Amino acid sequence: MRELRIHGRGGQGSVTAAELIAVAAFEGGVYSQAFPAFGVERRGAPVQAFVRFSDEKIRLRSQVYEPDYIIVQDSTLIRDVDVFRGMKEGGIAIVNTEKSIAATVPEGVKLIALDATRIALEILGVPITNTTLMGAFAAATGEIELPALEKALRARFPGSLGEKNVKAAVHAYNLVRGEA
Numbered sequence: 400m401r402e403l404r405i406h407g408r409g410g411q412g413s414v415t416a417a418e419l420i421a422v423a424a425f426e427g428g429v430y431s432q433a434f435p436a437f438g439v440e441r442r443g444a445p446v447q448a449f450v451r452f453s454d455e456k457i458r459l460r461s462q463v464y465e466p467d468y469i470i471v472q473d474s475t476l477i478r479d480v481d482v483f484r485g486m487k488e489g490g491i492a493i494v495n496t497e498k499s500i501a502a503t504v505p506e507g508v509k510l511i512a513l514d515a516t517r518i519a520l521e522i523l524g525v526p527i528t529n530t531t532l533m534g535a536f537a538a539a540t541g542e543i544e545l546p547a548l549e550k551a552l553r554a555r556f557p558g559s560l561g562e563k564n565v566k567a568a569v570h571a572y573n574l575v576r577g578e579a
Contacts, residue, residue, distance in 0.1 A: 400452065400457065401452045402452075402463040402465070403452075403463070403467070403468040403470065403542075404447060404448075404469050405450070405469070405470045405472070406469065406470070406476050406480060407471075407476075408442075409443055410442040412527055412528075413435070413447070413448040413472060414435040415555070416529035416532065417435065417450045419530075419551045419555060420542075422551040423543040424543050426544075429454060429542075430456055430457050431450060431451065432451040434448070435447070435449075445476055447462070452542050465486075466487065467489075468491045468492070468542075469483070470532050470536060471493070471494040471495060471496075472532060474495060474496035477503055483504065483508065486505055488507040489507060489508075489509075490508050491539050492509070493532060493535050494510065495514070495515040497514040509539075513574055515571065516528055519567055522563055523563050530552060530568045531571045533548060533568050534570065535572065539575050545572055549565050549568070552565050553565060
């Protein structure tokens with residue numbers, strides 16, 4: 400079983416990202432599970448969402464404490480929350496930032512830093528980075544296939560909004576793969 404923990408702020412789409420990543424993984428033929436962890440927080444408060452991937456049925460229902468992967472939607476969370484807590488050696492951290500943060504990443508964790516906010520603003524017209532970071536996740540980990548992600552995005556966001564979200568995800572995917 401592989402596990403993903405998503406760190407974001409309320410209103411950034413962390414829960415939606417987890418759900419859509421799980422849907423794309425399931426489309427790709429693996430068992431998946433997505434769920435959030437938040438209480439009465441309001442927009443802007445730190446939130447977490449989790450995804451599990453497995454070739455076998457998933458029976459575990461706890462939060463993800465030792466993730467293989469993390470996505471950080473807002474790099475300011477790094478100073479407020481221990482986003483790298485429990486990261487497995489050889490894990491992958493995908494962080495939305497335009498700054499150098501390599502010094503904050505634990506040894507043995509691969510960092511993929513990209514300015515998802517800029518991409519989202521250019522393509523979507525709003526600084527909502529979740530779909531952009533989903534594309535980066537697909538490219539970095541191989542846990543979800545790009546066509547399955549595109550299908551999940553189009554189902555969730557019909558019409559032109561869906562196409563813009565697909566475009567943002569594909570752009571990030573290509574950046575991470577070195578094809579943009």
